[in-house]
Every structure is written in structure tokens, then in C-alpha cells.
Amino acid sequence: xxxxxxxxxxxxxxxxxxxSQAISWYRIYEMFRFESFHMYGIIGSAIxxxxxxxxxxxxxxxxxxxxxxxxxxxxKRGRYRNILGGIIFGLGWAxxxxxxxxxxxxxxxxxxxxxxxxxxxxxxxxxxxxxxxxLPH
Amino acid sequence: xxxxxxxxxxxxxxxxxxLSMFLMFYFGKRLGISSNLENMCSVVGAGRLVDYFKFDxxxxxxxxxxxxxxxxxxxxxxxxxTPDTNxxxxxxxxxxxxxxxxxxxxxxxxxxxxxxxxxxxxxxxFSILLLAGLLVGFxxxxxxxxxxxxxxxGLSMLELPSLIAVIGFFxxxxxxxxxxxxxxxx
Numbered sequence: 001x002x003x004x005x006x007x008x009x010x011x012x013x014x015x016x017x018x019x020s021q022a023i024s025w026y027r028i029y030e031m032f033r034f035e036s037f038h039m040y041g042i043i044g045s046a047i048x049x050x051x052x053x054x055x056x057x058x059x060x061x062x063x064x065x066x067x068x069x070x071x072x073x074x075x076k077r078g079r080y081r082n083i084l085g086g087i088i089f090g091l092g093w094a095x096x097x098x099x100x101x102x103x104x105x106x107x108x109x110x111x112x113x114x115x116x117x118x119x120x121x122x123x124x125x126x127x128x129x130x131x132x133x134x135l136p137h
Numbered sequence: 138x139x140x141x142x143x144x145x146x147x148x149x150x151x152x153x154x155x156l157s158m159f160l161m162f163y164f165g166k167r168l169g170i171s172s173n174l175e176n177m178c179s180v181v182g183a184g185r186l187v188d189y190f191k192f193d194x195x196x197x198x199x200x201x202x203x204x205x206x207x208x209x210x211x212x213x214x215x216x217x218x219t220p221d222t223n224x225x226x227x228x229x230x231x232x233x234x235x236x237x238x239x240x241x242x243x244x245x246x247x248x249x250x251x252x253x254x255x256x257x258x259x260x261x262x263f264s265i266l267l268l269a270g271l272l273v274g275f276x277x278x279x280x281x282x283x284x285x286x287x288x289x290x291g292l293s294m295l296e297l298p299s300l301i302a303v304i305g306f307f308x309x310x311x312x313x314x315x316x317x318x319x320x321x322x323x
Contacts, residue, residue, distance in 0.1 A: 002199075003198060003199060003202040004202070005164055006161075006164065006166070006199045006200070006202040006203045006206065007202040007203065007205060007206040007209075008206060009157055009160050009161060009164070009203060009206065010202065010203035010204060010205065010206020010207045010209070010210065011206040011207070011209045011210040011213070012153075012157060012206075012210065013154070013157045013203075013206070013207060013210060014206060014207040014208065014209065014210015014211050014213075014214065015210040015213060015214045015218065016145070016150050016153045016154055016157070016210075017207075017210070017211075018210060018211055018214030018215065018218075018219070019141075019144065019145040019150070019214055019218060019219070020144070020145045020147065020149075020150030021144055021224055021246065022150070023211070023246060024224050024246040024247070025246070025247050025248055025251065025252070026224050026226055026230070026234075026242065026243055026246075026248065027224065027226075028310075029230065029234070029314060029318075030226055030227055030230045031310075032307075032310045032311055032313070032314035032315070033229075033230055033233065033314060033315075035226075035227040035229050035230045036226070036227050036230070037147070038147050039147075040147075041146075041147030041148060041151060042147045042150045042151045042154070043151065043284075043288060043289070044151065045147060045148055045150075045151025045152055045155075046150075046151040046152065046154040046155045046158075046289050046293075047151075047155075047288070047289065047292045047293055048151075048155075049151065049152045049155035049156075050154075050155040050158055050159075050289060050290070050292070050293025051292075051293050051295065053155055053156075053158070053159045053162075053293070054162075054293050054294055054295075057159075057162060062163075064162065064163050064164065064165045065163055065164055065165060066165055068165070070162050070163070070165075072162075072167070072294055073167050074294075074296060074298075075281045075282060075286070075287070075291055075296060075298045075299060076281045076298070077297075077298050078281075078298075081279055081280060081281060082280050082281065082287075082298045082299075082301040082302040082305060083301050083302070083304065083305045083308075084279060084280075084305070085275075085276050085277070085278070085279030085280025085281065085302065085305065086276065086280045086287075086301065086302040086303065086304065086305015086306050086308070086309065087276070087305045087306075087308050087309040087312075088272050088275055088276030088279060088280075088309060089272065089273055089275075089276025089277050089279075089280055089283065089302075089305065089306055089309060090276070090305060090306040090307060090308060090309020090310035090311075090312070090313065091272045091276070091309040091310070091312060091313045091317070092268075092269050092270065092271070092272025092273035092274075092275075092276055092309075092313075093272075093273060093284070093306060093309065093310050093313075094309070094310040094311075094312075094313035094314045094318070095265065095268065095269040095272065095313050095317075095318070096266070096269035096270060096272075096273055097247070097251075098273075099170075099171075099273065099277075099283050099284040099285075100170040100171040100173065100174060100273065100274075100277060100283050100284075100285070101170045101207060101283070101284065101285055103270075103273075104170070104173075104204050104207035104208050104211070105207050105208070105210060105211035105214075106211060106246075106247070107208050107211065108207065108208040108209060108210060108211025108212035108213075108214075108215070109211045109212070109214075109215045109246070110212075110215070111247060111252060112254060112257060113247075113251070113252040113253070113254075113256065113257050113262075113266055114252070116257060116263060116266040116267055116270065117266050117267075117269055117270040117273070118270060119267070119270060120266065120267040120268065120269065120270020120271045120273070120274065121171075121174050121270040121271070121273045121274030121277075122174050122177050122178055122270075122274060123267075123270070123271055123274060124174070124270060124271040124272065124273060124274025124275035124276070124277075124278070125171070125174035125175050125178055125274040125275065125277070125278045126178050126183050126186075126187065126190075126274075127271070127274075127275055128274070128275045128278040128279050129175075129178075129187050129189040129190065129278070130186075130187050132279070135279065
């Protein structure tokens with residue numbers, strides 16, 4: 001039962017990504033060509049509402065489902081990792097037309113080709129941890 | 138029902154994405170999907186080759202549950218909520234893609250030039266799909282997150298590393314779209 005709530009939020013999220021067409025390769029291409037507001041509207045409005053929700057959580061000291069205060073775990077910092085990793089990710093995002101979330105959603109849509117992309121992504125995550133000691137962070 | 142089956146506008150989808158993030162915080166977790174790539178590596182035994190993957194993936198089973206939810210969401214949306222897969226693209230976008238020899242642009246979610254079985258079974262097509270995945274997986278873990286963890290959650294928390302990562306996403310994405318895709322598909 002503990003896991004079921006995450007499964008349901010995932011399902012909800014998957015339906016949103018699908019119905020907003022954010023999982024479409026074409027939409028990502030169109031976004032990077034600056035020829036549509038659609039994707040900017042989705043990401044932008046998610047962030048604006050997100051900022052408000054995070055502030056509400058902080059101001060009201062909202063308790064989570066376990067009765068504890070919500071913790072905002074920060075991401076790892078580094079002079080190089082965010083920008084270099086980001087650029088590599090961006091190259092893949094525009095080529096695949098999908099980031100990790102949409103990849104899983106497209107598996108549910110029955111795409112065989114996306115399984116290769118997903119396998120590549122797993123391999124990429126694996127390779128990162130194999131060579132990370134040689135990389136600037 | 139009709140408002141469910143037609144494409145959802147950005148001003149509906151964006152806030153619903155923020156709501157999902159909020160629900161995850163309420164359930165005690167920080168939304169981040171690319172971590173699942175590491176979880177899956179760990180599940181299939183990558184810990185035997187790289188020590189990092191020896192972590193106990195069962196501690197992250199909430200994220201794997203979320204991942205299975207995504208797959209079900211895609212299945213439900215396709216089979217019950219999307220009678221029309223047409224994408225209303227900017228005519229300029231369609232024209233550019235036609236110049237790159239893309240056919241039937243926007244008739245389905247995914248272009249057959251990249252995602253058809255024919256493409257999967259060709260060396261070029263297979264390589265493109267694998268390379269695209271490799272870049273996404275490697276880059277996401279190097280940057281410490283993907284669109285969900287950095288762009289949505291990180292920026293909602295006003296975190297500087299996430300802003301830098303998102304700038305990186307766009308440098309990479311614009312380079313691919315404007316300079317590399319034309320070379321690959323022309």
C-alpha cells in the first residue's frame with residue numbers, strides 16, 4: 001500500500017505528459033526551433049505554480065503524510081558537473097525527442113524503438129559512474 | 138469526456154505537473170525520474186562491475202513504483218484518451234522537417250524516420266536511438282538530474298545548480314536541433 005500512492009502519481013504524471021503531447025519528438029524539435037510556445041508554456045507554468053507551492057509548503061511549515069516537516073533535499077553542487085552534464089543531456093534530449101519521463105511513458109504507448117533509447121540511457125548512467133572519477137565536477 | 142480526449146493545453150498540463158511534484162513532496166519524496174536509470178542498473182546487477190551500483194535499490198522502490206505508473210499512464214492515455222494522435226505543429230516546423238526528408242510530419246507522436254521498426258533494424262537507425270539514450274543517461278547523471286529533477290523541481294526550489302543545468306540542457310538541445318540533426322538527416 002505504501003508504494004501504491006507513488007504508482008498512482010506516476011500514472012497521473014504519465015497521462016499528463018502524454019495528453020500534453022510533451023512526449024512527442026516533434027514537440028521537442030519545435031521547442032528547440034522556438035516555433036511554438038506550447039512546451040515553454042508547460043514547463044514555465046509548471047515552474048511558476050511549483051514556486052508558489054514550494055513557498056506555501058515552507059511558509060505554512062506543512063507536514064507531510066508521515067507528520068514530518070517537508071524536507072527539500074538540495075542537488076549536488078559543482079562548478080562543472082551541472083553545465084557539462086546539462087549540455088550532454090540536451091544533445092540527447094533533442095535527438096531522442098524525449099527525456100527520461102517521456103521515455104517510460106512511450107514504453108506504455110507500445111513503442112519498441114524507445115526500448116533501445118531506454119537501454120542506451122541505462123548504459124549511459126552506467127558509463128557515467130564507470131568514468132566519473134576522471135571527469136571534472 | 139471530450140475535454141479529456143482532446144490534447145491538453147499548456148495551462149492545464151503545466152499546473153498539473155506542479156501538482157504531481159507537490160504530491161511527491163507531501164508523500165515525503167523529491168520527484169526525479171532519471172535516478173531510476175541508476176535503480177534499474179542496480180536491479181540488473183551492475184554492482185558487480187561498478188561499486189556505486191551496490192546500493193540497496195529496494196530503498197528506492199518508491200521511485201520504481203512511480204516509473205511503472207508512468208508506463209501505465211502512457212498505456213491508458215494512448216488506448217483510452219487519445220483518439221487523434223495528430224500534433225498541430227507550426228507550419229514552419231513542418232516545412233523544415235520536410236526539407237530533412239521527414240514524411241507525414243505530425244500525424245503521430247513519433248516520426249517513423251527515427252522510431253519505425255525499419256529504423257530499429259537498420260544500423261543507422263539503431264545507432265541514432267542508442268546514442269540518443271546514451272547522451273540522455275550519461276548527461277542526466279553527470280548533471281545530477283533531468284527535466285523533472287532540475288527543470289521542474291530544482292527551479293521551483295529556486296536552486297542555482299538547477300538553473301545552470303537547464304541552461305546546459307538548452308545549449309545541448311539547440312546545438313543538436315540547429316547544427317547536428319540537419320547533418321544526420323539531410
